[in-house]
Amino acid sequence: MIEKKFSSITCLLLGAGGLVSIAPLFIGQYFLHIIIMVSIWVLLIVGLNFVVAMGYNSICQAAFYGVGAYTAALLTLRVGTPFWVSLILGMFLAGGAGFLIGYPAFRMRGHYFAIVTLAFGLILNLLFFNLNTITGGDRGLTGIFPPFPFFSVVWYYYLVVGFALAAIFISHKLFKSRFGRQLVAIREDEDLATQIGINTKKCKLTCFSVGACFAGLAGGLMVHYINFIHPEFFTFGYSFTMLIGVLIGGAGSTIGAILGTGIAVGLPEIFRFAGQGRYIILGIVLIVTVSFLPRGIAGTIVHYFYQKKSRGE
């Protein structure tokens, strides 16, 4: 439907996969590090995009990121579970947290929903800071190492980029599916969507939980990559940056999520010389985008083609 113009994404993914596999031959460790961090953000923003696609602005994605990260870290450090088990349990626990938070939060709409998710995000972050005996509090936790061969940056690069490409593929398939069209219906008019028989509550909770799972997976990957965890990584500021990425890129579009990641991560990096001022630049880009391109960059392009098609007949 709306994303038909981008149905060639499968080819793009295959091309990207090819490039990814040979990239370590040509680029140094620093750039591999950048790609790993961007891939982790792709997981976060693609996950958040499922929720924003329905017109709900969630501001607690960083909290789910934290739940996944702390679960994976604690399992690895305290229980000694294998890396994959920690990663998967972290992902599912974040998904479970998503379900528990989503259930009451989706009783609200619009700004109220955003405020409730912001509150839950702040509560979880406070827990990360204050449950000293479990989370290590302000000191954080160290020594969270991945198993062989993933302590090599190159291998970890393949792992994380592989997950990011899989997330892009899943997101693309989801938005093109019948379920994806139901998300569009909810965004367009939730009351009408319910009246024609869409179980909107189930759709919203599914998306919120799946988005949280993606964030949890990203958390597990991140913590095993930098071998350290601290509550400061999961503050609401990160949730805002992720939301800004989705809104600028274009909600409800996989391409938009990728673009949004590039902007949310890339822009502050490019303007690092400006210190904290770089976030002012990101804010200005957000204001300009929502003022002139309310559908986001990719959303506007997709809608332009959609309208053009409708005028052609």
Added chain:
Amino acid sequence: MLELEKITKKFGGIVALENISFQIIENEILGLIGPNGAGKTTLFNIITGLYRPDRGKVIFDNQNLCKLPVYRIARRGIARTFQTTKLFFNLSAEDNIRIGCEVMGRIPEDQDIRNLLSLVELESKRKKLVHQFTCAEQKRLMIALAVCLQPKLLLLDEPTAGMSAEETLETLEMLDNLRKDGTTILLIEHNMRAVSKICDRVVVLNFGKLIAEDSPGEIMKNQKVIEAYLGEENVLVA
């Protein structure tokens, strides 16, 4: 097919509906008329599960609908249109219908969508965005969206409001065809010509109370209805 048993609904101190009971028989077109604020749309909202009645039951195919969520009621075969147009305005007519068909578990072929849109004479505009449609076209598309849900019972809230005489006639013809295809219709309408032309029976509400239930011809002669709603002049016109 649908039986309302002593439906009562209050909003604070206002009694919107009081002890409303009537039946809709399979394959009939039942008109629901009354002055503004009589409770017609509230009754639609109760049947479709948007409001819960304070008292009474809505029995559809031998099941009480009162505790079912809105989407389940729609999936059981009750579809509705709205007084104020409600559609997915930023999508094409085709995509509106596609979403409706998919909800009911069908994967519609292009031809199915064309057929449905030709029913409301919008086939040539199937790729157009809905917000570009005229008011009458939007109303017709709203009916098509309801029809694509393959309802057993179709609730239409003023489907001809804002239409020209010619468009009204076309819409009535379409409703008659739907009935012939086996759909039962509950119709809210202010146009008494339309009501008398198409309805088998008419139920009249006034201030939340049922004041008459009869054939259109008898309703036109009913003194209570004339006083509460129709007025002598309108009866003559109709």
